[in-house]
Amino acid sequence: MRETPSQTAGPYLHIGLAPEGRASFGRDLRAPGVRGEAMELGGTVRDGAGEPCGDALIELWQPDAAGRFPGTPGADSAFGGYGRCACDAAGRYRFETIRPGAPFVSLLVFARGINAALHTRAYLEPAEDDVLRAAGDRAGTLMAAWDGATARFDIRLQGTGETVFLDF
Amino acid sequence: MSIGPRPEGWHPPALTPAYRSTRLRAPSHPPLAMPPGPAEEAGPVFGHLSLGPLDGDLLVNHAAPGETAIGPRIRVHGTVRDEGGRPVPHALLELWQANAGGRYRHARDGYLAPLDPNFGGCGRVMTDAEGRYAFRTIQPGPYPWPNGGNDWRPMHVHLSLFGHAFAQRLVTQLYFEGDPLTPLCPILNAVPSQAARDRLVARLDMEGTVPMDLVAWRFDVVLRGGAQTPFENRAEGL
Ligand SMILES: [Fe+2]
Numbered sequence: 001m002r003e004t005p006s007q008t009a010g011p012y013l014h015i016g017l018a019p020e021g022r023a024s025f026g027r028d029l030r031a032p033g034v035r036g037e038a039m040e041l042g043g044t045v046r047d048g049a050g051e052p053c054g055d056a057l058i059e060l061w062q063p064d065a066a067g068r069f070p071g072t073p074g075a076d077s078a079f080g081g082y083g084r085c086a087c088d089a090a091g092r093y094r095f096e097t098i099r100p101g102a103p104f105v106s107l108l109v110f111a112r113g114i115n116a117a118l119h120t121r122a123y124l125e126p127a128e129d130d131v132l133r134a135a136g137d138r139a140g141t142l143m144a145a146w147d148g149a150t151a152r153f154d155i156r157l158q159g160t161g162e163t164v165f166l167d168f
Numbered sequence: 169m170s171i172g173p174r175p176e177g178w179h180p181p182a183l184t185p186a187y188r189s190t191r192l193r194a195p196s197h198p199p200l201a202m203p204p205g206p207a208e209e210a211g212p213v214f215g216h217l218s219l220g221p222l223d224g225d226l227l228v229n230h231a232a233p234g235e236t237a238i239g240p241r242i243r244v245h246g247t248v249r250d251e252g253g254r255p256v257p258h259a260l261l262e263l264w265q266a267n268a269g270g271r272y273r274h275a276r277d278g279y280l281a282p283l284d285p286n287f288g289g290c291g292r293v294m295t296d297a298e299g300r301y302a303f304r305t306i307q308p309g310p311y312p313w314p315n316g317g318n319d320w321r322p323m324h325v326h327l328s329l330f331g332h333a334f335a336q337r338l339v340t341q342l343y344f345e346g347d348p349l350t351p352l353c354p355i356l357n358a359v360p361s362q363a364a365r366d367r368l369v370a371r372l373d374m375e376g377t378v379p380m381d382l383v384a385w386r387f388d389v390v391l392r393g394g395a396q397t398p399f400e401n402r403a404e405g406l
């Protein structure tokens with residue numbers, strides 16, 4: 001039996017995915033006791049006309065400071081590795097997390113006009129891997145830019161500087 | 169977990185011009201097909217989440233004491249399985265929907281239909297050990313939306329699911345059998361084949377109805393992965 005087909009999360013995704021008063025999946029992954037070096041990751045989501053996507057929502061998934069994913073043996077039990085951030089009106093998102101023991105974090109973009117979530121990676125350091133190799137001369141769109149403890153990762157859905165999206 | 173490549177022509181493509189919002193939001197490059205690695209085969213663990221008893225009961229989870237939401241009372245239930253047919257236990261399912269008049273409790277929804285003070289439109293449930301889930305709600309109403317013409321969303325519920333792997337993440341919409349607006353919907357029609365669109369239509373389930381209480385709708389979900397879909401054609405599969 002094939003996978004259930006995807007549909008857009010639509011313009012009102014906040015009701016279900018970022019409800020007020022429920023802090024389960026926020027943009028702050030630094031629960032008490034989490035080990036690792038603090039890092040902020042943020043950027044702006046823009047469409048093909050360069051306009052900010054104020055109704056997008058970003059999901060973040062990453063391993064702990066030692067590179068272990070939650071749920072795998074030895075992982076930091078205080079670290080959930082998963083967060084959500086609804087963009088503000090200027091299309092900005094921002095996570096407070098820890099530097100993973102791996103070169104990249106995974107991101108999903110949901111929004112009106114996106115029929116199936118767009119999957120990408122924000123690389124925090126240069127790496128030699130299949131994704132960057134396959135991205136070729138567009139690999140730069142997968143590299144975050146550091147400013148102190150903040151990694152900036154802008155997402156361009158379409159057009160000039162279009163982010164590389166991945167189909168796993 | 170063995171996760172195969174997504175088949176071509178099954179999911180909606182990024183650009184479906186009849187759904188106008190995709191025109192400036194669809195990437196112009198196709199996504200790079202990659203074999204899942206550790207980052208995609210692991211996934212968030214929600215065992216610590218203790219769901220409230222009303223999280224899966226939209227009839228009352230936003231209602232004043234002793235009151236319930238306005239609209240036809242329904243129960244939606246089904247099983248979450250993987251592509252190998254195995255039930256997915258402890259899968260988190262989140263849902264949101266318009267009220268019976270087709271109005272969302274959202275700052276950006278200015279539709280004429282009124283809000284229902286007793287309806288929030290948000291819920292979440294987890295599948296049991298056999299992969300089964302159920303929630304109670306009201307039948308959502310259809311609503312008009314700006315898409316360049318006279319466009320109406322059919323009755324639908326938005327669903328978000330996690331399996332056990334990040335690559336299984338799925339957000340979709342559930343439609344209702346028999347709604348005459350369903351075949352007209354540009355968002356549903358972004359899904360290329362009738363066979364795939366049919367998978368998004370919940371079926372009336374008279375056996376599951378509760379007499380003098382609510383009507384049941386059956387909606388099964390399939391997440392990616394499973395024993396029968398090995399990652400065959402990729403040189404670097406795990
Ligand atoms: Fe909707």
